[in-house]
Structures are given as C-alpha cells and as structure tokens.
Amino acid sequence: MNYLPPSPAKDGDTFTFDNSYARLPQQFFARVEPTPVAEPWMIKLNKPLAEELGLDVAALEREGAEVFSGNRLPAGAEPLAMAYAGHQFGTFVPQLGDGRAILLGEVIDRNGTRRDIQLKGPGQTPFSRRGDGRAALGPVLREYIVSEAMYALGIPTTRALAAVVTGQPVYREQILPGAIVTRVAGSHIRVGTFQFYAARGDTASVKVLADYAIDRHYPDIKGDARPYLAFFKAVTAQQAELIARWLHVGFIHGVMNTDNMTVSGETIDFGPCAFMDAYDPKKVFSSIDQFGRYAYASQPAIGQWNLARLAETLVPLFDEDEATAVEMANDALGEYGAIFQRHWLDGMRRKIGLQSSEEGDLDLVQSLLSAMHQGEADFTLTFRRLCDCAGAPEADVAFSALFASPLSTASWLNDWRQRLSRETTTPDERRAAMKAVNPAYIPRNHRIEQAIVAATEDADFSLFEALVDVTAKPYEDQPQFAAYQTPPVPEEVVQRTFCGT
Structure with missing residues (x-):
C-alpha cells in the first residue's frame, strides 16, 4: 500500500496536511486530541521555519497561541500518539509511546520534504502511564534553544x-509554569518503534513499518535485492555520521535510549542534553545517568549498541534462514565503526585546518585532546582560538592561555605547524575554513539556565531571545554578543541537567 502520495504545500492555507502515518494500520498509534489549556500565549514563533514549511505566517501570528497550545485543531489535522517501546539505560520497556506528545499531522515543505508537526506537552495520551502529559516551561525553552542551535551548527x-505557555501550572518537585513546544521532524520513527512490534512477535507490522520508513526516508533503496538489509545499512551510516558530528561540537545527548534514536538520522529529545565547557571525555550531565552510560566519549559505542537492537527487530526480514540473516546483520553492524571513525577523523582534520590526510593525523588530534583534558581547556574556545593561530603565530598566546599550564601547548603547536607546512592552502584560507567548522557560540549550559530562571521566575524572556539570536549564527564573529563566548565562572557552572518529565 502506498502511504505517501505527493501533496505539495499550498499558499493561503495555515497548514496543508497530508497525514501518511495516520493511514497506517491502527496498531501503530492511538488517536487522541490535545487537552485544552487555560490561557495560552505565544512565547516565540519560528517564522523562517514556518515559511519553509509553507505555512501561513500571518495567520499563525494571529492564531498561533490557540493552535500550538492544542486549543484549536487546524483543518486537516489528525492528532495521534505514536506507539513505541525502548531500552532505557539498557533495560527494555515493552511499551512507552508518546506519553506527552501528540502528532498533529504532516506537511510537505517548500523543498518537497515531508515533515511531522508535533505538540510536546499537550496533555495525557493512552501512553502517559501515570504522567500528566504536560511539559514545564524550562524544558520547553531548553528544547527550543538547543534544537535550533543544532540546526544552525549544521547538524x-x-x-x-513554536513555544507557548499554557497559563496553568504543572506539578513536579515544585509548581512550575506549563508550556508546550511544537516540534518539527523528518519523522518520529524510532528504533523503539520497531522494538514495539518485534517484542510482540508481530513481524508483519515490523515489515509494514520498514516499508513505510523506506518509502519516507530512503526511497532510493526500494529496488535493492535486499531492501531491509539496505535500510539497516542506511540507518547505520546516518547514525554513525550524526554521532561523529555531535562529538565535533562537544555535544552530550544525555539520554541515548533506543526510543530516542530516529531512523531518519535526526537528533531528537533535548532533555538532559548539554554542551561541554572544559573538555572531559567522561563528562556526564544527565542527573539520571548515574553510571556514565551516555558520557561524551561513550556515545559512539552506545550508538552501535542501539543499532544492534534495531538489527534484532529486522533479522526476520533479512533472510528466511535465521543463521544467514544473523550473519548479514552482524556484517552490516560491523561496518559502523569504520564509518564513524572516518566521519569523526575527517571532521577533526577540518577543525585543525587540514584538508589532506596523512597517517599521523589521528595521533595529532588525539594529542591535542589529551592536552585539553589535562589542561582543563574549554572545548569550544580551544578550537575557535586555534583558527586565529592558523593565520598568525602571535595568536598562540591567547590559545595557550586556555590551558591550566600554558607552556604545555608549545610542543603540540610545533607539531601542528609542521603538519600544516605540507598543506597547500594559504594561512588566510585555512583560518576561514577553520572558522566555518569551529563555532564561536554554542548554547552554554549556564546561559540556558539563566534564561530559564528569568522566564520561570520573572516572565522575562529577553535572555531566551538573546540566546536564540546569538546561536542562530554560531560561526560568525558577533562583537555585540562577545560575552556569550566565555565559559562560566565557577559559581555559574552547571553540573547536572534534568529530563523534565
């Protein structure tokens, strides 16, 4: 069955929905409408994204608070909560699902790409268990800031x-203002979505879901002799590259459960996520990650572990002979490490100004990271200041000042310049290329916390707006926002981030 007929966006409609997931069999979701809220008002509408989606921006400016709070369903919406399972910190939970999210529907954007429109925090669903299905203002602001920053970083x-406040409280460890974020995704199909049906022995539904995901995300492999194996390989390659790119900017997801890994290769669920300040490969922020399962440097291995769980669901589709199918799965999964390492090292080469490749480049990168760890150097600023060193040796002083022992950088800088001498780019070209991949601005944890506190306690969204603005242009020098480059002083350091459920 073809669930994905073409349906281009039309000017003049607030939304032009074409809800393919709602046309899947009933076991894939539960139909549910958002629960109305008291007094919604708009915090922020992402106008450039709305235009990209082909939406009526003027209408959303007038009516968006009602729409994005769930108080008014736009024409054509078919709200539903998706079913999925998942391994949470290694423990399998056979039923999770959208407990505080409702998919309004799908639109075809101006580039011809199908995109989900989902409300996060609109009330209870059949998957809420004992939860209220709501979101507090702080996690909504964090997701808005970090997801848009990730987009600007090119990840x-x-x-x-959009983000709206609901005008009514939510009850966590304290009473907090409620809010809803509207999330846009290529899809919300997760590894855990496949696990939901595989755990029930429902291979027919796994096949329907795989066919749908191939149609939606990987249509080029439909004619492959083994399309389900090709699908698994495609997801593996996407995830290997995605996680490599996380590491390039010092990002720690914080909760890499299988229900938080999409088959589209998009970063999803910005709960206890954070960007590192001082470099530490074992750094953990998430308050619920007590044993460091999802630490910064553990993310590549966890990515492979999650993909192994996806492979388990797809094995019956690889080959009728189980032993042959398992061998195929293991061979495909075995390619992950090489794909990740290639993307990671290529990206790290670009970060230190190398356009060509040599055998010793890995050692050069690793020695810098080791010096950064020992010297407690700020991850983002180290690479940004290295850009200036590529253009002028006098910039070495500012670079070395980031390290606890500035003189410890001399040996590495010498080795680095010897390696650069074998490159063909000019110093100015090299500096420009490095600045294009080493951000000056990230959404630093203490800045996010400051914005959340101001909004939650004083209804002051100016810090939120400033952080969204500065991180929208992460690779540009923005003198008016220079303070946003600096790491936190000791009393500002954020040690723990929270899920927000």
Whole structure:
C-alpha cells in the first residue's frame, strides 16, 4: 500500500496536511486530541521555519497561541500518539509511546520534504502511564534553544516551530509554569518503534513499518535485492555520521535510549542534553545517568549498541534462514565503526585546518585532546582560538592561555605547524575554513539556565531571545554578543541537567 502520495504545500492555507502515518494500520498509534489549556500565549514563533514549511505566517501570528497550545485543531489535522517501546539505560520497556506528545499531522515543505508537526506537552495520551502529559516551561525553552542551535551548527536535528505557555501550572518537585513546544521532524520513527512490534512477535507490522520508513526516508533503496538489509545499512551510516558530528561540537545527548534514536538520522529529545565547557571525555550531565552510560566519549559505542537492537527487530526480514540473516546483520553492524571513525577523523582534520590526510593525523588530534583534558581547556574556545593561530603565530598566546599550564601547548603547536607546512592552502584560507567548522557560540549550559530562571521566575524572556539570536549564527564573529563566548565562572557552572518529565 502506498502511504505517501505527493501533496505539495499550498499558499493561503495555515497548514496543508497530508497525514501518511495516520493511514497506517491502527496498531501503530492511538488517536487522541490535545487537552485544552487555560490561557495560552505565544512565547516565540519560528517564522523562517514556518515559511519553509509553507505555512501561513500571518495567520499563525494571529492564531498561533490557540493552535500550538492544542486549543484549536487546524483543518486537516489528525492528532495521534505514536506507539513505541525502548531500552532505557539498557533495560527494555515493552511499551512507552508518546506519553506527552501528540502528532498533529504532516506537511510537505517548500523543498518537497515531508515533515511531522508535533505538540510536546499537550496533555495525557493512552501512553502517559501515570504522567500528566504536560511539559514545564524550562524544558520547553531548553528544547527550543538547543534544537535550533543544532540546526544552525549544521547538524541533523528536529526543530522548534513554536513555544507557548499554557497559563496553568504543572506539578513536579515544585509548581512550575506549563508550556508546550511544537516540534518539527523528518519523522518520529524510532528504533523503539520497531522494538514495539518485534517484542510482540508481530513481524508483519515490523515489515509494514520498514516499508513505510523506506518509502519516507530512503526511497532510493526500494529496488535493492535486499531492501531491509539496505535500510539497516542506511540507518547505520546516518547514525554513525550524526554521532561523529555531535562529538565535533562537544555535544552530550544525555539520554541515548533506543526510543530516542530516529531512523531518519535526526537528533531528537533535548532533555538532559548539554554542551561541554572544559573538555572531559567522561563528562556526564544527565542527573539520571548515574553510571556514565551516555558520557561524551561513550556515545559512539552506545550508538552501535542501539543499532544492534534495531538489527534484532529486522533479522526476520533479512533472510528466511535465521543463521544467514544473523550473519548479514552482524556484517552490516560491523561496518559502523569504520564509518564513524572516518566521519569523526575527517571532521577533526577540518577543525585543525587540514584538508589532506596523512597517517599521523589521528595521533595529532588525539594529542591535542589529551592536552585539553589535562589542561582543563574549554572545548569550544580551544578550537575557535586555534583558527586565529592558523593565520598568525602571535595568536598562540591567547590559545595557550586556555590551558591550566600554558607552556604545555608549545610542543603540540610545533607539531601542528609542521603538519600544516605540507598543506597547500594559504594561512588566510585555512583560518576561514577553520572558522566555518569551529563555532564561536554554542548554547552554554549556564546561559540556558539563566534564561530559564528569568522566564520561570520573572516572565522575562529577553535572555531566551538573546540566546536564540546569538546561536542562530554560531560561526560568525558577533562583537555585540562577545560575552556569550566565555565559559562560566565557577559559581555559574552547571553540573547536572534534568529530563523534565
């Protein structure tokens, strides 16, 4: 069955929905409408994204608070909560599902790409268990800030279309203002979505879901002799590249459960996520990651572990002979390490100004990271200041000042310049190329916390707006936002981030 007929966006409609997931069999979701809220008002509408989606921006400016709070369903919406399972910190939970998210529907954007429009925090669903299905203001602001920053950094991600406050409280460890974020994604199909049906022995539904995901995300492999194996390989390659790109900017997801890994290769669920300040490969922020399962340097291995769980669901589709199918799965999974390492090292070469490749480049990168760890150097600023060193040796002083022992950088800088001498780019070209991949601005944890506190306690969204603005242009020098480059002083350091459920 073809669930994905073409349906281009039309000017003049607030939304032009074409809801292919809602046309799947009933076991894939539960139909549910958002629960109305008291007094919604718009915090922010992402106008550039709305235009990209082909939406009526003027209408959303007038009516968006009602629409994005769930108080008013736009014409054509078919709200539903998706079913999925997942391994949470290594423990399998056979039923999770959208407990505080409702998919309004799908639109075809101006580039011809199908995109989900989902409300996060609109009330209870059949998957809420004992939860209220709501979101507090702090996690909504965090997701808006970080997801849009990830997009500006060029990393595949879900995006934030809007944020609204609901006018009513939510009850966590304290009473907090409620809010809803509208999330946009290529899809919300997760590894855990496949696990939901595989755990029930429902291979027919696994096949339907795989066919749908191939149609939606990897249509080029439909004619492959083994399309399901090709699908698994495609997801593996996407995830290997995605996680490599996380590491390039010092990003720690914080909760890499299988229900938080999409088959589209987008970053999803910005709960206890954070960007590192001082470099530490074992760094953990998430308050619920007590044993460091999802630490910064553990993310590549966890990515492979999650993909192994996806492979388990797809094995019956690889080959009728189980032993042959398992061998295929293991061979495909075995390619992950090489794909990740290639993307990671290529990206790290670009970060230190190398356009060509040599055998000793890995050692050069690793020695810098080791010096950064020992010297407690700020991850983002180290690479940004290295850009200036590529253009002028006098910039070495500012670079070395980031390290606890500035003189310890002399040996590495000498080795680096010897390696650069074998490159063909000019110093100015090299500096420009490095600045294009080493951000000056990231959404630093203490800045996010400051914005959340101001909004939550004083209804002051100016810090939120400033952080969204500065991180929208992460690779540009923005003198008016120079303070946003600096790491936190000791009393500002954020040690723990929270899920927000």
